[in-house]
Amino acid sequence: MMKGVYAIPLFSxxxxxxxxxxQEWQQCGGIGFTGxxxxxxxxxxxxxxxxxxxxxxxxASSASASATSSAPTPSGSAPASAGPLRFAGVNIAGFDxxxxxxxxxxxxxxxxxxxxxxGHDGAGQMQHFVNDDGFNxxxxxxxxxxxxxxxxxxxxxxxxxxxxxxxVQTCLATGASCIIDVHNYARWNGEIIGQGGPSNxxxxxxxxxxxxxxxxxxxxxxxxxxxxxDIPDINLWAGSVQAAVTAIRQAGATTQLILLPGNDYTSAExxxxxxxxxxxxxVTNPDGGFTNLIFDVHKYLDSDNSGTHDxxxxxxxxxxxxxxxxxxxxxGRQAFNTETGGGNTxxxxxxxxxxIAFVQQNSDVFLGYVGWAAGNFDPSYVLSEVxxxxxxVWNDTSLVTACLAPK
Ligand SMILES: *[C@@H]1O[C@H](CO)[C@@H](O)[C@H](O)[C@H]1NC(C)=O
Ligand SMILES: *[C@@H]1O[C@H](CO)[C@@H](O)[C@H](O)[C@H]1NC(C)=O
Ligand SMILES: *[C@@H]1O[C@H](CO)[C@@H](O)[C@H](O)[C@H]1NC(C)=O
Numbered sequence: 001m002m003k004g005v006y007a008i009p010l011f012s013x014x015x016x017x018x019x020x021x022x023q024e025w026q027q028c029g030g031i032g033f034t035g036x037x038x039x040x041x042x043x044x045x046x047x048x049x050x051x052x053x054x055x056x057x058x059x060a061s062s063a064s065a066s067a068t069s070s071a072p073t074p075s076g077s078a079p080a081s082a083g084p085l086r087f088a089g090v091n092i093a094g095f096d097x098x099x100x101x102x103x104x105x106x107x108x109x110x111x112x113x114x115x116x117x118x119g120h121d122g123a124g125q126m127q128h129f130v131n132d133d134g135f136n137x138x139x140x141x142x143x144x145x146x147x148x149x150x151x152x153x154x155x156x157x158x159x160x161x162x163x164x165x166x167x168v169q170t171c172l173a174t175g176a177s178c179i180i181d182v183h184n185y186a187r188w189n190g191e192i193i194g195q196g197g198p199s200n201x202x203x204x205x206x207x208x209x210x211x212x213x214x215x216x217x218x219x220x221x222x223x224x225x226x227x228x229x230d231i232p233d234i235n236l237w238a239g240s241v242q243a244a245v246t247a248i249r250q251a252g253a254t255t256q257l258i259l260l261p262g263n264d265y266t267s268a269e270x271x272x273x274x275x276x277x278x279x280x281x282x283v284t285n286p287d288g289g290f291t292n293l294i295f296d297v298h299k300y301l302d303s304d305n306s307g308t309h310d311x312x313x314x315x316x317x318x319x320x321x322x323x324x325x326x327x328x329x330x331x332g333r334q335a336f337n338t339e340t341g342g343g344n345t346x347x348x349x350x351x352x353x354x355x356i357a358f359v360q361q362n363s364d365v366f367l368g369y370v371g372w373a374a375g376n377f378d379p380s381y382v383l384s385e386v387x388x389x390x391x392x393v394w395n396d397t398s399l400v401t402a403c404l405a406p407k
Contacts, residue, residue, distance in 0.1 A: 085359065091338075096110070122375055133407060161213075235282075259295075271324060299320050301314055372385070
């Protein structure tokens with residue numbers, strides 16, 4: 001491992017004074033941290049690891065109260081204090097409803113998260129998230145089958161696409177960036193793209209048609225595919241991703257971000273060990289370069305990384321985001337965590353706040369995070385980030401308030 005040296009930024013004292021006390025569950029210390037090291041009344045600063053101390057409920061006698069970590073020798077994965085994250089956001093789900101992990105979706109299962117289509121008020125949710133919470137990106141999942149009205153083709157069904165585009169335009173109108181996410185798990189009705197299922201040409205034509213609609217809009221981010229898994233040949237999959245990237249660029253979307261998804265539900269933890277990083281690292285722009293080709297990684301915090309439990313057991317730093325940061329830095333690449341989240345519980349507040357703080361400290365290699373999920377989910381959904389609107393006053397779920405909201 002390489003050894004690095006740590007410099008305390010000159011503005012850290014000013015920053016500390018200017019920011020006042022850290023709120024419950026917020027960071028209050030650790031290597032590279034420049035914010036407040038004192039916690040609001042009713043909470044104390046507890047050392048989690050060298051990189052992270054956090055305000056936890058309690059009084060000085062009930063928790064270790066040191067705000068500074070002992071000075072260890074940072075490793076090659078040491079954070080670079082590279083400034084704020086570029087993106088923080090929320091998934092606005094609904095157009096993906098009816099999709100299963102075998103890539104079987106039905107157009108009729110999609111449920112637009114917009115009032116005019118009898119869904120939730122996705123427009124109001126996004127405006128609230130931007131104006132009140134400081135979010136600046138939304139991911140808008142949609143099933144391939146909805147886009148083509150259940151026909152295996154790359155040709156968009158104009159009526160269905162107009163409905164989806166209504167959500168995209170609503171997102172764009174907030175000023176946020178908007179991720180187009182084809183939510184098909186690398187499949188069409190059980191068969192894998194480029195490996196027995198739809199050909200790469202059909203998949204590329206889908207992306208060509210989508211990209212040509214948004215070629216001139218730099219708020220658009222192209223999410224090539226949601227959560228590939230059980231892919232027999234990762235290099236063949238990288239070839240399918242390459243076909244999509246080439247199609248997007250040739251459609252005129254020459255500069256936007258494109259997200260490259262790996263195997264194992266694009267898990268941040270196995271992105272390197274599963275071979276995804278090496279294979280997808282070969283995907284290039286038409287000019288042979290890698291500009292704005294970003295690894296797409298997901299990670300939940302429950303016991304099996306499934307995002308189905310309301311309690312969290314890990315902050316993913318040592319097993320996932322730490323090693324990934326080291327890899328990205330060594331290879332000159334970046335990643336974007338487009339799905340993460342947990343239940344509205346104290347354990348998830350503890351661990352997700354830690355994860356997000358670590359990602360922030362490594363903002364040179366991580367573009368940001370997108371929580372799962374708001375949109376058309378019922379507020380009782382275990383991972384709900386659906387805000388409630390009472391006469392125009394929006395109220396967030398506790399995990400959004402504690403960890404996800406930038407402000
Ligand atoms: C991808 O690139 C690596 C080198 O980084 C190379 O070893 C590997 O063979 C490449 N895979 C393909 C399918 O080109
Ligand atoms: C990648 O993960 C899958 C499970 O999703 C597993 O079957 C496969 O063996 C893994 N491949 C590597 C190279 O680790
Ligand atoms: C707002 O949501 C929180 C959970 O985040 C809840 O505890 C609180 O009661 C809600 N407030 C209102 C006014 O609904």
